Amino acid sequence: MLAQWKKSFIFGGFLALLVLLPLLTSRSDILTWTCLTFQYILLSQSWNILGGYAGQVNLGHAAFFGIGALTTRYVWLWGFPLPLALLLGSLIATVFAFFIGLPAFRLRGIYFVIGTLVLAEILRIIVDTRFPVASVLPAETLLTYSLVSRYYLSLLGAILAVFTVYFISHSRLGLGMRAIREDEDAAKTSGVGILQYKLSAFLISTFLAGFAGGIFAYYMVAVQPGYVFSPAWTFDSVVIVFVGGIGTIVGPIFGSVFFVILKQWLSLHLPGGLHLAVFGILFILVVLYIPDGFIELVRRFTKG
Amino acid sequence: MFRFLAQTLINGINIGALYGLAALGLSLIFGVMRILNVAHGEFLMIGGFIGFWLFHLYGVDPFMGLPMVGFFLFIMGIAFYKLIFSRLTRFHEEVKLKNSLLIAFGLYLIFPQIAMLLWTPDERAISPKYSGEAIDLFGLRFGYVPFWGLCVAVVTFLALYLFLNKTYFGKSLRGTAESWKAAKLSGINIERTFMITFGVGISIAGIAGVLIGMVQELTPIMGMPWTLKALIVVVLAGMGSIIGAFIAGLILGIVEAVSAIFMGPYTIAVGLFIFLIILMLRPQGLFGKT
Numbered sequence: 213m214l215a216q217w218k219k220s221f222i223f224g225g226f227l228a229l230l231v232l233l234p235l236l237t238s239r240s241d242i243l244t245w246t247c248l249t250f251q252y253i254l255l256s257q258s259w260n261i262l263g264g265y266a267g268q269v270n271l272g273h274a275a276f277f278g279i280g281a282l283t284t285r286y287v288w289l290w291g292f293p294l295p296l297a298l299l300l301g302s303l304i305a306t307v308f309a310f311f312i313g314l315p316a317f318r319l320r321g322i323y324f325v326i327g328t329l330v331l332a333e334i335l336r337i338i339v340d341t342r343f344p345v346a347s348v349l350p351a352e353t354l355l356t357y358s359l360v361s362r363y364y365l366s367l368l369g370a371i372l373a374v375f376t377v378y379f380i381s382h383s384r385l386g387l388g389m390r391a392i393r394e395d396e397d398a399a400k401t402s403g404v405g406i407l408q409y410k411l412s413a414f415l416i417s418t419f420l421a422g423f424a425g426g427i428f429a430y431y432m433v434a435v436q437p438g439y440v441f442s443p444a445w446t447f448d449s450v451v452i453v454f455v456g457g458i459g460t461i462v463g464p465i466f467g468s469v470f471f472v473i474l475k476q477w478l479s480l481h482l483p484g485g486l487h488l489a490v491f492g493i494l495f496i497l498v499v500l501y502i503p504d505g506f507i508e509l510v511r512r513f514t515k516g
Numbered sequence: 517m518f519r520f521l522a523q524t525l526i527n528g529i530n531i532g533a534l535y536g537l538a539a540l541g542l543s544l545i546f547g548v549m550r551i552l553n554v555a556h557g558e559f560l561m562i563g564g565f566i567g568f569w570l571f572h573l574y575g576v577d578p579f580m581g582l583p584m585v586g587f588f589l590f591i592m593g594i595a596f597y598k599l600i601f602s603r604l605t606r607f608h609e610e611v612k613l614k615n616s617l618l619i620a621f622g623l624y625l626i627f628p629q630i631a632m633l634l635w636t637p638d639e640r641a642i643s644p645k646y647s648g649e650a651i652d653l654f655g656l657r658f659g660y661v662p663f664w665g666l667c668v669a670v671v672t673f674l675a676l677y678l679f680l681n682k683t684y685f686g687k688s689l690r691g692t693a694e695s696w697k698a699a700k701l702s703g704i705n706i707e708r709t710f711m712i713t714f715g716v717g718i719s720i721a722g723i724a725g726v727l728i729g730m731v732q733e734l735t736p737i738m739g740m741p742w743t744l745k746a747l748i749v750v751v752l753a754g755m756g757s758i759i760g761a762f763i764a765g766l767i768l769g770i771v772e773a774v775s776a777i778f779m780g781p782y783t784i785a786v787g788l789f790i791f792l793i794i795l796m797l798r799p800q801g802l803f804g805k806t
Contacts, residue, residue, distance in 0.1 A: 269614060269617070269618075271621075315796050318796060319795060319796070321610060321613065321614070322552060322613050322614070322617070323795055325614075325617060326552075326747055326751065326795070327792060327795050329554075329744070329747075330744060330747070330748075330788050330791055330792060330795075331792065333740075333744055333788055334785045334788045334789060334792075337781075337782070337784055337785045337788075338782065338785055341781045341782060443740065447621070447624075447625060450618075450621070451625075454618070483633075484629065484632060484633070485628075485629050485632065486629050486633070488625045488626075488628075488629050489625060489626040489629040489630060491625055492622040492623065492624070492625030492626035492629075493622070493626060495618070495621075495622040495625065496600065496619050496622035496623070499615055499618045499619055499622065500600070500603055500615075500619070503615075
């Protein structure tokens, strides 16, 4: 086990490297990939809060990502300053989650999973029908488009997500969430307010998902409004969290790095969307044989 | 006006029977095995495309080809059970349910991609010569293909119902659904029961796929929408209810056909919305027992 100061030292050095990266290199491929990794860290951590810590599998995560993305995009393009647009996007996703969460948490286990899946699908159909035209950045914004500002924003998002998860896991809230995950009835009997804890987890989770959507909306040059509601966003987060290690802080970070690298590499070498099939197989293997994710493998390996 | 409504009702019943059939396998597998197979629509899609192949490559009449597709999907179901889902039986009930969902979800990532390789992303249809023919009765149109589709659906339901209620193996299957532990203690071969249940469920999905391919288009990405359709029906009916699945399918078909008049492109959302409401108010389903 590393000493605490050594850990912080490595962590700080790594963070400094990431902050300095745009100054060290101007290769847009490296910046794009790291940028994407940050966005995936943010999105998968947001799923991890509800799915990993509170144990509520939300298969409609794309809905909140989508709401955040759509709101931020349109508010920003109307001329609002970006930070306000991002905040508004995240808040609207959270408010929506609040109204969904109250009835949805009446559902337990499997019914919650199906309910969220269906909810995201309803939103996708509505948005696809209401907004059939792709949203493209206006010419003047395109002229000043810089990857570096997207990079820092994504980095900020990733750091925010990691710290949120860190604070949750070291707080009373996190304790209550884990109690619910392990045994809802037992938690209830020991005095944990089930609905209150689930709802808190859900709201934090969706706030971050909305924020991830907002960053994505700022990042993308052209985007089809229905696309941000596509189930792929949910699935990517779920795959990342499970492959990395569910209910851990490091797991989703590791998973995101692995996911982006493998995805890029596979889409270079495989035709069409076959990389998705590879992820599907990998995902099934992880669920069956290493339910705690790769992080568990690493832990087992280092402990000998 | 009356004629218009009656025609809408007929269309609703025709498509509703297919909804019921699409949900039947899902319901059976869930009821007996406590496995929620969200890749159900993917198997349906594969069945549809195999029917398409049989028809276009070998000129097999789609209705005549149904047993072949059913048999092929049965084998496929058994293979998938042996390869993947059998590993789930050792888990505790709730973990099993969640893991089965996650695994099926992994399959959902795989199947459309393979299907795109095999059949390209184009929309396909199984269109034999008689596919546009219809009988006019009292000024109403009874399509030839939807009518036979309805018949196949009814026969499949009855066959499964009789199989479950009148045969010895069906009895062991119902026993396993009640409590697999008790069934095992009474000497029922659980492993074999699960395997055959899964095979039969998948095979019914395949048959539904062929019938759907005759009235709608087949695409590699049709799996998820049909899984959702099947889920709606199953939740309406109550998990594991066989006859309930048929009635719920008809209800959904009629509701959709009627709401299509008012809601246009939002029709699918209407079905999903009704589903959410039922889920909130009556999670055991319309025909389920508390």
